[in-house]
Amino acid sequence: MTWQGRTIWITGASSGIGAALAEAFAAEGAALILSGRRREALDALAAQLGTESLVLPFETTDWAALPGVVEAAWTWRNGVDVLVNNAGISQRSLAVDTVPEVYDRLLDTDLRAPINLTQALLPHMVERRAGTIVMISSVAGRLGPVLRTGYAAAKHGLIGYADALRAEVEQAYGLRVVNVLPGSVRTGVAANALQGDGSARGESDANIDAGMDPAECARRILAGLADGQREIIVAEGAEAFAAALRWQDPERLFDMLAAEGKRLAEARAAGKGPEPALVNRTFK
Helix, strand or coil, X not given: CCCCCCEEEECCCCCHHHHHHHHHHHHCCCEEEECCCCHHHHXXXXXXXXXXXXXXXXXXXXXXXXXXXXXXXXHHCCCCCEEXXXXXXXXXXXXXXXCHHHHHHHHHHHHHHHXXXXXXXXXXXXXXXXXXXXXXXXCHHHHCCXXXXXXXXXXXXXXXXXXXXXXXXXHHHCCEEEEEEECCECCCCXXXXXXXXXXXXXXXXXXXXXXXXXXXXXXXXXXXXXXXXXXXXXXXXXXXXXXXXXXXXXXXXXXXHXXXXXXXXXXXXXXXXXXXXXXXXXXX
């Protein structure tokens, strides 16, 4: 598959996996629609890509803005070939310490926002009978890790939506729907993650700091898309092992995760903050 001349729309494009994907697609000659909340960061990225780019900032949870945003994206180059739903936020808190508003924000940002954007763009792709929809989920969406109850729920739901959508549109209209499940990638995801009270964590963690380089993650995603994969798992080591274990021996996986939950409960009882163990480096 060649991306030369294709129009790729990426949300959450200002940093991390989104920025790395923009750079990878641009290197293949694609035109980019770059969306996110920070116009300055998007403008800076567009300036360095060396390809035709449209900076289209918006808040993904502003439901009223979606029709206008989709219209602007679709009319820019007479269509969108690939939509990459990448914008999202993570979590670092035990359920027992998490207020309901945190779950509201996680579900709105990580589940409702990509679904609503996809639903707004979908009729255009169905009418044209061409297009690819990419959902950046997470290994956490398969495994149900500690400290991420809301995040895992949203990412699991995103996988379910995409799988069902694929069944409806793949053969019927010729559209592709692809789930991407990254593990730990060296981005700001942990520092920006929500704590139990809704505040940002403000610092990274060992899992993310030891994770995959975003450029390598993007390379693997593009390779999976070129190979026609419907689900692309981008993980290494213990994370890849755990992802496989979810299907091969789920009871063993549940025991491993429960042991980590016990460790964190004991740390909580001792007045220590929730810090995931590096040995259990399982999730984004």
